Amino acid sequence: MSESPSEMDLELYRLVENSPRGSCRMFTADKSGVQDYIQQHFKNHDDIKNKIRNAINSNCFIELISLRLQIIDYWLRIFLENITPEIKRDREFGRLIKQAKNAGLPQQIYKKLEDFNNTRIAAIHGFAIGTTSYEQIQRAAESSKSLLIETITYIANNSGEIVYSRDHLHANPGAMVMEVAGFCRNLAENCEY
Template sequence: MWDKLTAEEREALHLSCRIVTDLYHSTDNALKRVMIWAEIKEEQGLVFHLIHGADHLNYKQLEKLIRIAVHPVVTYTCSAFQKHRALTMSEKNSILEAMKSSPPKTFKLFRATEDNPQVEQSMSNMDTVASKIQHARSANCLIEVISLRLQFIDVWLRIYFSNTEQTEKREREFGRLLKQCFKAGLDKDLYDLILQFNKHRVDAIHGYLIGVTSYEVLSRVIDESDGLAERLAEFVLLNCGEFVDHNFAISLPRRGDAIYHIPGMLDKLRAPPRI
């Protein structure tokens, strides 16, 4: 079938999109996050606590909880290149209804940071990064914690650079990209903190065995940088991207472009576990 398509039809499929309405892409990973936060080891135990907790809510509190559950955060990404299909009418209607029922300036469009991004794997990895960092931290694998935290920061710097006005090509090296983002408007306090964190990352990766740093120092670095990755992501979400509403035509031009539900993303960033 693919071989019989015209060049225009193939291009249309390349640019077609998939909508993911499952809360942050994976109910299973959401369950694991809540269990970690609540320090509950069994799924049945979590369900028990949630049911009895909900039973103690008043009507307004329960209504608010239900509204959150039935209006999941929507992440909309161009990824049908591998699926070889167009966005279905049902999927289009889902995102348009979510936009229509939300207040103005709830959704933002962010352009892709790469020419041919590995969307599905990236989404999966991002969805589990917080739990992986917590696992590494509990096992005292501090260099891995620092490395994963910096990768998360790097992703959001790329998003910021790709969604602000630029006249130059994005640098691949982290320190140079950080400087480019600072010139584009990145907050000075954030810039200084990330610059210092990256210095400790370099010491950890390249200097640990020659005595440049120690695990005692790295432990303090991790403690002092708690919340830094989330602060950057929040700054990016609030300071770039394009607001879109239900009048927005669902035809994104590049694989990897995404629409984020901003209030939901901010709530997620502000909730444990920490990245």
């Protein structure tokens, strides 16, 4: 005997089946690393917004860069898993963005991510010795929000599986289903990262 769908499941079914065809996507996350730590992933995902807000309010720009990098890293993992599930993902961020570029991430986003990563490395390894200034780190941290939005928006619109029926949905720890246009609009207008 199978279990009845939960109210949350029914809400998801309604979203998928009542949205215009092609507007909802499901993103798998088997290789993202969250499936073994799903409860902590959800807790951290909620908490990271507070950590980012605290970093901004405290002028802790190296912390802000690090937190936003983790969000971008997570979405690049989602992109690679949904575009090229057969490849072994690199863990180091510089190599990860190269893999994403090779999988189809546009050159303009790749170049911005590469510049962001170089600034991050200079901030973490060069501030104390003088190869960068805190003002440069602050500018990079402040501009990282628009890069995060641009990266996530591209990934949400260009990867994942289009779903339009509950029959297309399958349980997968860490997987997510979204109505992409609404998600991207909310991200652009209300980004808490």
